[in-house]
Amino acid sequence: MALVSALAVGLGGAAGALARFEVGKRLERRAVDTLAVNIGGSFLLGLVLAAGIDGPAALAVAVGFCGAFTTFSSFAVETVRLTDDGETGRAVVNAVGTLVLALLAVLMGAEIGALLA
Structure with a gap:
């Protein structure tokens, strides 16, 4: 099973x-691209986990796909670059907006996934 x-x-x-x-x-x-993948990946992760998918399929999607598709490091770098460029307001909107939208996306995915379970 480990293999x-x-x-x-x-x-x-x-x-x-x-x-x-x-x-x-x-x-x-x-x-924008980082925001899109983080929201999409969060939605997909919520969907898969709530739908009760398990085994290799869950690992492939939740750990593999979502793990590689979403990106916290790019999000952090882009937020710091916005600050460094003097765009502090955009940096705050990016940081708070990404967090809020990703959390809402995972909740929406979980709601839909629960309906599919």
């Missing part, structure tokens, strides 16, 4: 990283 779990996480992670790269290419706006 299957590791493969599930690895394959999900590869898919999540590729999807993250594609979103970044398509949106090409500082902080």
Whole structure:
């Protein structure tokens, strides 16, 4: 089972990283692409966990895909860069907005996932 779990996480992670790269290419706006993936990934994680999906499929999506797709480090760097560029207001909006929207997204995903369970 450990090998299957590791493969599930690895394959999900590869898919999540590729999807993250594609979103970044398509949106090409500082902080917007990171906000989009963090909200989308939070929604998907809430959905999967509440839907009762388990085993390798849950590992592939929740740990692998969502783990690679979402990005706290980019969010932190972009917030600091906004501050460094003198855009303190945008930095605060980015920080608070990302947190609030990601939490709402995971709650919405969980609500929908519970309906599907």
